Amino acid sequence: MRRSLYIIAALVLVVGLVGCGGSDNGDPVNGDPINGDPIDQALVGEWQIFEALLDGENVAPGEAMGWDENEVRMTINFGADGSITERLFESDGSVADTSTGTWTAEAGEFAIEFGDEDPVAGTYTVDENILTVTIDAPPEAPGEQLLLRWVRVAELTERDQALVRGWNVSDVRVNGVDVAPADFFKMGNADDFVMAVNDDGSFVIYALDGIDIEGIAAGSWATGGGAIALIVDGAIMLGTYSINSASLTFLNVDGSTVQFGLEAFAPAGERDASLVGQWETISATVDGEDVPLGLIFDWAEEDGTDRMLIHFYPDGTVVTTDYAGEDLVSGEVGTWNSDAGVLTLNLDEPVVMNAWDVVGNVLTTELTLLDDFGDPLDVVLTFERI
Numbered sequence: 001m002r003r004s005l006y007i008i009a010a011l012v013l014v015v016g017l018v019g020c021g022g023s024d025n026g027d028p029v030n031g032d033p034i035n036g037d038p039i040d041q042a043l044v045g046e047w048q049i050f051e052a053l054l055d056g057e058n059v060a061p062g063e064a065m066g067w068d069e070n071e072v073r074m075t076i077n078f079g080a081d082g083s084i085t086e087r088l089f090e091s092d093g094s095v096a097d098t099s100t101g102t103w104t105a106e107a108g109e110f111a112i113e114f115g116d117e118d119p120v121a122g123t124y125t126v127d128e129n130i131l132t133v134t135i136d137a138p139p140e141a142p143g144e145q146l147l148l149r150w151v152r153v154a155e156l157t158e159r160d161q162a163l164v165r166g167w168n169v170s171d172v173r174v175n176g177v178d179v180a181p182a183d184f185f186k187m188g189n190a191d192d193f194v195m196a197v198n199d200d201g202s203f204v205i206y207a208l209d210g211i212d213i214e215g216i217a218a219g220s221w222a223t224g225g226g227a228i229a230l231i232v233d234g235a236i237m238l239g240t241y242s243i244n245s246a247s248l249t250f251l252n253v254d255g256s257t258v259q260f261g262l263e264a265f266a267p268a269g270e271r272d273a274s275l276v277g278q279w280e281t282i283s284a285t286v287d288g289e290d291v292p293l294g295l296i297f298d299w300a301e302e303d304g305t306d307r308m309l310i311h312f313y314p315d316g317t318v319v320t321t322d323y324a325g326e327d328l329v330s331g332e333v334g335t336w337n338s339d340a341g342v343l344t345l346n347l348d349e350p351v352v353m354n355a356w357d358v359v360g361n362v363l364t365t366e367l368t369l370l371d372d373f374g375d376p377l378d379v380v381l382t383f384e385r386i
Contacts, residue, residue, distance in 0.1 A: 037104040043078040047131065050239045050251035051149040058176025062255050064146055071096050072255030075153060078103060084112060091254070129154075129225030130240045151238045156222040156229050159201055162243045163223070166265035166317025166333070169193040169205070173259040174252075184258075187215035194265055194333050196311070196319060197221065203230075206319065206333050211348055213321065213331035266316030269337035274358040278311040279383035286369075286377050296369075296379065297322065305329045310383065312336060318345055361385040 052064035061067075065074060073089040082104065088097045101114035111119040122135030131150040172184045181193050190207030197203045201222060207215035219232035223241070230237045230250060239250025246262040284296045299305035304324035311319040321331035334347040343353040343365065355366040363383040368376050 037082065037102075038106040039082045039103065040105040041080060043103070043105055044080045046075050046077045046153040047150045048073065048075045048153050048238055048251065049148055049150050051249060051257045053147040055144050056147075058173070058257065060175040060256055061251065063175075064148070067255070068096065072253065073251065127226055129227040149240070151227045151240065152225075153238070154224075156224040156227060158222065158224045159199060160223045160241075160243075161199065163197045163221075163241070164199045164313070165197060165315035166313050166319075167195045167197065167246075167262040168265045169195055169260050170263045171261035173261075174256050176257075185217070187217065190214045194317070195260070195262070196313065196317060196333075204319075206331075208333055211332045211334055213319075213328070213333060216328060264315065265333075266313070266335040269316050269335075270339045271312075271314065271316055271336070272338040272343075272356075273314070275312045275336075275338065275343070275356070275363070276314045278309060278386050279363055280386050281308045281310070281381060282384050283382045285380045288378075296381070303329045309386070318347075320345075320347065 049061050049065070052059050052061045054064060061074070062071060067074070067088060070090050071088045072091050075087050075089075077085045077087075079085070082102050084101050084103045086099045087095050090096045099114055101112060101117075103112045104110065109121060109123055111121045113119040120135065122133055124131065124133045126132070129152045131152075133146075133148045133150070135146050135148075136144070169181050172179045172181050174184070182191060185193055185205065185207060187193075187205075187207035188209075190209055192208040192210075194206045194208060195203060196206065201220050203219055203221050205217040206213050207217075217232070219230055221231070222229050226240055228239055228241045228248065228250065230239075230248075235253045237250045237252060239248065241248045246264075248258075248260040248262065250258055252258045281293055281297075284291050284293055286296075293299070293308065294301075294305065297305075297308055299322065303322075305322045306325065307323050309319075309321045309323070311321075313319075316335045316337060317333065318336040319331065319333050322329045332347045334345060336343070336345050338344075338356075341355075343356050345351040345353075351367065353365040353367045357364045361384060363385070365381045365383070367379050367381070369379050371377055
């Protein structure tokens with residue numbers, strides 16, 4: 001489609017620099033181009049746009065590229081022979097349109113040509129798997145510049161451990177416009193949202209009313225070369241992330257560019273690394289006598305609650321959840337620390353454990369509770385790592 005020619009040209013140049021074996025300065029690697037023009041073999045492969053700026057202002061990628069209303073994603077595939085294929089996709093994943101042409105790239109400059117159209121040229125920079133292209137806007141908008149960011153379409157296999165923690169989603173921007181997190185997530189009456197990123201490649205977004213969990217959304221994640229993939233309900237959302245500026249930027253399933261501003265949820269503190277992970281309570285004793293778990297945790301009989309999980313994150317975030325079978329009954333998100341030999345869970349009602357011990361996959365904790373008459377009870381809780 002000619003309406004996205006300028007965007008296509010931009011991607012061509014950027015993509016080339018990121019590919020394996022390419023050079024950061026755009027020096028060409030001799031291939032076998034269709035017309036004998038220089039091409040950079042590092043451009044070879046498939047790429048997807050995830051962000052567009054017009055004169056420095058964020059705009060929807062579809063607006064910048066002239067997509068039809070039902071089109072939500074675009075990829076470009078640079079052939080090793082100098083051919084190029086652009087594909088536009090609809091929300092159901094079907095291909096809405098395909099265009100083909102040729103491309104050249106050399107010394108940080110590129111050109112793309114489709115059929116009898118005039119070539120489109122621009123410049124590019126690259127930072128690992130994130131590509132940035134700058135081109136002049138079409139003649140009908142003189143003086144305007146488009147800056148386009150692309151991500152390589154490839155299987156990401158890394159998990160940046162700097163992301164593994166609890167993050168408060170402090171703000172959300174859609175195509176550069178601030179949107180209230182509650183309006184974006186639409187999860188009940190929640191007013192706060194915590195994204196807990198796990199080292200097994202899963203993540204959970206907790207919708208909170210205070211510290212009480214009102215709703216949960218889950219998915220998986222992977223990183224590589226500055227790129228990130230978020231997978232929710234089978235849909236893959238590609239983009240980039242920054243630890244320094246604490247943000248995620250990605251192309252949403254509806255074709256919009258979404259940016260999450262992130263803040264560390266837990267303050268700095270001392271944490272016993274042996275506790276990090278997820279545990280399920282398996283038994284409890286009071287003054288040496290076995291007691292039902294529901295008696296300790298005040299489970300309401302009508303809820304059918306039969307298990308309690310606790311997840312200690314390395315940064316100090318802690319999540320407790322009660323389940324009836326596989327159904328979430330209730331939960332809280334708070335913080336934890338293990339200063340001075342005392343394990344403290346900062347929840348709605350703080351829990352102080354006087355001692356704990358981890359042996360293999362079993363965690364034993366000791367705490368003191370008061371009965372209805374104010375007398376102390378020695379409680380031992382045993383957990384199993386899951």
